[in-house]
Amino acid sequence: MTDKNPSTSQMAREIAEQPEALARTLDELLPRRGEIARLAGSTKRLLFIARGSSDNASVVARYLGEVHAGLAGALAAPSVANLYSAEVDLSDVLAIAVSQSGSTQEIVDATDWAKRMGARTLAVTNIEESPLAESADLALITRAGRELAxxxxxxxxxxxxxxxxxxxxxxxxxxxxxxDFARVPAEAERMINSSPEVLDEMVAALSRTDEVLTSGRGITFGITLEAALKLEETCLRPVRGLSYADLKHGPMAIVDAELATLLVAAGEGPTLPGLIGLAEQIRSTGSPVLGLGGDDAFRAACDIALPGPELPEELTSICLPIPAQLLVERLARALGLDPDAPRGLKKVTQTD
Incomplete structure (x- = not known):
């Protein structure tokens, strides 16, 4: 079903670079927590400005900000700034703009707007000389290196x-x-060496259907959304990413044997029992249930499952995307698609 050579795509090679990229990034940024705290000062709210995968990373941070730091968070609607030119009091806000390229003009413009509205601004980008890094009050530069896929x-x-x-x-x-931060690169390495035979089983299950649902909840919900996005853009599968709470409010009616379900879970935390129950409920419909992460009980409730990182829930989302990325890369090749260059997409997307 799948090409066994893990280096046949640029995407696969870049997946394999993540332990080193994460080590460099954490070594660079952990000592800067004092700067970040001083910038935030007495701000009481977080506003995340992003699109695409960066938006999914921001969903993780929004939950984490409320749970770990006790700060109310929200995802910005850039059109409020760029199309409506709304006047909004952001004087008690730390606006965090996230863009891998730092060159998406919509994000740069929305960040400038937030600053004019009184917010303090923090940028997260992979390009040090980017417009976003230059615009923000403080820039955190990720050390991923150049990404070609x-x-x-x-x-x-x-x-x-x-x-x-x-x-x-x-x-x-x-x-x-x-x-636990110190253990992240080693856990990323362990995720890269996820059982290839289990990945092949998951690829086979997803290859048999065009209908896929992803679900999760809580701090790792952004990884649920990212898995859905990667399946859509790389494998050309229409996918819905839903909180399991939202799934139970109606969409559960579409779940049947014609649809494959991918559940994403942290290895601990208050959302895990609900995801175990959801796995059991979905299996009863005949839908094959694929699991990423969770504990032994979660994986036993799934038809096919891969373990996630052995990290606290607050840090799980750093490494949990890796098995999803491996799955998507293998599935794309199994479907005869090029994972490096999905149809109709470019590395930097500009929106109005």
Missing amino acids: VPATKTFTTQVAALTVAIDALAREKGRLDA
Whole structure:
């Protein structure tokens, strides 16, 4: 079903570079938590400005900001700034703009607007000389290195790492995660060496259907959305990414044996029991259930499952995207598609 050579695509090679990219990024950014805290000062709210994969990384950070730092967060609607030119009081806001290239003009313009509205601005980008890095009050540069494949892999996980560092700088309890941050690169390496035979089973299951649903909840929900986006853009599968709470409010009616379900879970935390119950409920419909992460009970409730990183829930989202990326890259090749250059996409997307 799949090409066994893991180096046949640029995407696969860049997936394999993530342990080193994460180590460089964390080494660079963890010592800057004091700067981040000083910039934030007495701000009480977080506003994330992003699109695409960067938006999914921001979903992780929004949950993390509320749970780990006690700061209310929201995702910005750039049209409010760029099309409506709305006047909004952001004087108690830290606006965090996220863009791998730092060159998406919509994000740069929305960040400039946030600053005019009184916000303090923090940029997360992979390009140090980018317009976004130059525009923000403070820039966190991820150290992913140049990314050539169109699907974001190492730039995504290093974004999540940078955002996690930024939130940790604002956390109520300082230093609690420091020892776990040190384990992230090794856990990323372990994810890259995920069982190839299990990945092949998942590829086979997804190859048999054009209907795919992803679901999760809580701090790792952004990884659920990212898995859906990667399946859509790289494998040309129409996919819905839903919170399991939203799934139960109506969309559960579409789940049947013709649809494959991918569930994404942290290895601990309050959302895990609900995801175990969801896996059991979905299996009863005949839908094949694929699982990423979770604990032993979660994986037992799925038809096919890969373990996630052995990290606290707050840091799981840094490494949990890796098995999803491996799955998507293999599926694309199995379907005869080029994972490096998905149809109709470019590395930098400009919107109005």
